[in-house]
Amino acid sequence: MTLLRIEDLTVSFVQYERGLRRRVVPGLTGMDLDVAAGEVVALVGASGAGKSLLAHAVLGLLPPNAVEGGRVLVDGTEVPPAERRRFAGRDIALLPQSVTYLDPVAPVGSQVRRAARLAGLPQPRAAAGEALRRYGLGPEVLDRYPHELSGGMARRVLVAIALLGDPRVVIADEPTPGLQADSAEAVLSQLRARADAGCGVLLITHDLVGALAVCDRVVICDAGRTVDTAAPxxxxxxxxxxxxxxxxxxxxxxxxxxxxxxxxxxxxxxxxAS
Incomplete structure (x- = not known):
């Protein structure tokens, strides 16, 4: 069953220079991929290829000057850009690339508990503690602020938040940079386990070798366009x-x-070197 399908997705940005001079900057020029229940699809490409931009487009998180074409379908139904945000955090979860997605002025515990409430979990406080424990973080982390965490700890907090609500589709945007090898393997294994339980996972990554260990298909993109799909x-x-x-x-x-x-x-x- 295909949970997410992207067909000829294009994104460009309208910019104005010196007040009146208008120009259009292309971002995506033709992205095609699909993610089925029970599989991990790795989206691989060089920096600037449009991988993260695709993730934001799927969730309706593009800025106002973005112009979009093509289609995004969820469960076989086309969803226009203005309606995609209703899937964010529930049916479709984004595991973001940057730890700056954490609120710098709120304790970690309040952020995880808020995610638990938004996901509809009945006991947010208990769910927050269990979510962090699952990724090797002790209860003391609940009282810390993001700036008091190491980069690897902050990334594990993001993983815990993204996977709290048991989403049907997970878009993991570079989930392993900054993690030690064993922690990176644990995150990838968790994404694989989610897929094995029936979720669909889109793994956006530079780490082709790491992705090959857990993915079912590899989609290659270049300059805003998908160019190939290959088996691991x-x-x-x-x-x-x-x-x-x-x-x-x-x-x-x-x-x-x-x-x-x-x-x-x-x-x-x-x-x-030779």
Whole structure:
């Protein structure tokens, strides 16, 4: 069952220079993907490829000067931009990339309890403590402010908040930077477990290797457009099983594969040490 479908999604921004000069800045130029119940779909691409912008578009969080085209469907029904926010935090949860999403002037406990109330949980205080404990955070964290947490602790708080309400779709935008290896693996395993329980997960990430351990499909994007969909099993060896040259170049550019950078003729050259 497809929970989320994105069809030819485009986003551009209208800007004015010197008062009257109008220009349109493209953001997304054609994104296509779908997420079914029970699967993790990894969206992978270079910085600036439009991955985070897609997440904000799905939840209706674009600024007023954004112009959108294409379609976003939830449970097979097209949802216009103005109506998407009603899904945010309930049916669709965003695990944001930046820890600045935490309110700097509110204790962690009040923020987690508020998320629990918005999710409709009957005992917000108990739910907040249990949510943090699940990610290795003790009850003392409830009384701390975000600036009193390490980067890894703050990111785990964000994970706890995002997954509190048992959403049907989780959009995880770079959920592992700043985490130690074991904590990053735990977060990815939790996302996998959510999918195995029937949730759909869109994992937006630069960490292709980490994503391959938990995802069912890999969607590759470049310059605001999806260019390829590949199976995790195809990412092996020299990339000979990857059909699209851009996908193959991303794989070959990983440190474990020689840090080979693509030239304009499509041939990869080694940029790392010999």
């Amino acid at each position: 099993a195809d990412f092996r060896g020299d990339g000979e099983h990857l059909a699209h040259p851009y996908t193959r170049a991303l794989w070959q550019a990983l440190p474990a594969n020689g840090l080979r950078a693509p030239r304009q003729d499509g041939i990869c050259t080694t940029t790392g």
